[in-house]
Amino acid sequence: EVQLLESGGGLVQPGGSLRLSCAASGFTFSSYAMSWVRQAPGKGLEWVSAISGSGGSTYYADSVKGRFTISRDNSKNTLYLQMNSLRAEDTAVYYCAKGVTVVVTANDAFDIWGQGTMVTVSS
Amino acid sequence: QSVLTQPPSVSEAPGQRVTISCTGSSSNIGAGYDVHWYQQLPGTAPKLLIYGNSNRPSGVPDRFSGSKSGTSASLAITGLQAEDEADYYCQSYDSSLSGHNYVFGTGTKVTVL
Numbered sequence: 001e002v003q004l005l006e007s008g009g010g011l012v013q014p015g016g017s018l019r020l021s022c023a024a025s026g027f028t029f030s031s032y033a034m035s036w037v038r039q040a041p042g043k044g045l046e047w048v049s050a051i052s053g054s055g056g057s058t059y060y061a062d063s064v065k066g067r068f069t070i071s072r073d074n075s076k077n078t079l080y081l082q083m084n085s086l087r088a089e090d091t092a093v094y095y096c097a098k099g100v101t102v103v104v105t106a107n108d109a110f111d112i113w114g115q116g117t118m119v120t121v122s123s
Numbered sequence: 124q125s126v127l128t129q130p131p132s133v134s135e136a137p138g139q140r141v142t143i144s145c146t147g148s149s150s151n152i153g154a155g156y157d158v159h160w161y162q163q164l165p166g167t168a169p170k171l172l173i174y175g176n177s178n179r180p181s182g183v184p185d186r187f188s189g190s191k192s193g194t195s196a197s198l199a200i201t202g203l204q205a206e207d208e209a210d211y212y213c214q215s216y217d218s219s220l221s222g223h224n225y226v227f228g229t230g231t232k233v234t235v236l
Contacts, residue, residue: 047225059223
């Protein structure tokens with residue numbers, strides 16, 4: 001069964017850091033680009049970051065550029081999101097999502113989603 | 124402030140048909156980028172419903188259909204069922220913003236009366 005399982009969420013103070021993980025199973029992890037998408041409480045979906053299957057290309061939304069870093073370890077079938085300088089507006093459920101090609105393209109859809117992990121930024 | 128606009132809510136009786144619009148511009152849907160649709164049941168993660176404007180992944184009932192024309196796209200649900208009560212989001216790409224930008228619609232809550 002194709003599955004994504006996020007972990008690492010929690011409560012952090014403004015300015016703090018957190019590292020999210022997403023463990024993949026049931027498919028050839030290195031063959032697909034991956035993304036992080038977040039959803040603030042009661043709000044819509046917002047794409048955060050994407051990474052190619054090899055990990056050689058990364059992309060970020062302007063709202064997180066310079067503060068968040070996406071990475072992957074294909075030997076461990078795991079996707080990461082390092083979040084630094086966290087702000088209250090980063091409070092959200094963070095989902096990892098599987099792309100449909102190995103490279104990040106404009107026409108990508110996200111065909112598999114994890115259950116999400118909650119990040120709360122508050123003092 | 125999403126660049127893709129959807130109606131906040133639609134409602135209809137069981138068995139009826141609803142359509143959800145996703146209105147964009149010349150820098151996203153109108154530029155030819157694909158539109159995808161997701162269903163988010165209460166308290167769960169989004170699920171891919173339609174990809175590439177009008178294609179259904181395996182397992183998605185043919186009651187769900189997608190279309191695209193000009194700067195807009197639409198999701199239609201026929202034979203509405205109680206289990207279809209959920210939030211629905213369109214997604215595309217926008218070339219007007221700096222960097223790489225997948226964009227989601229504002230979301231539409233479907234209520235089955």
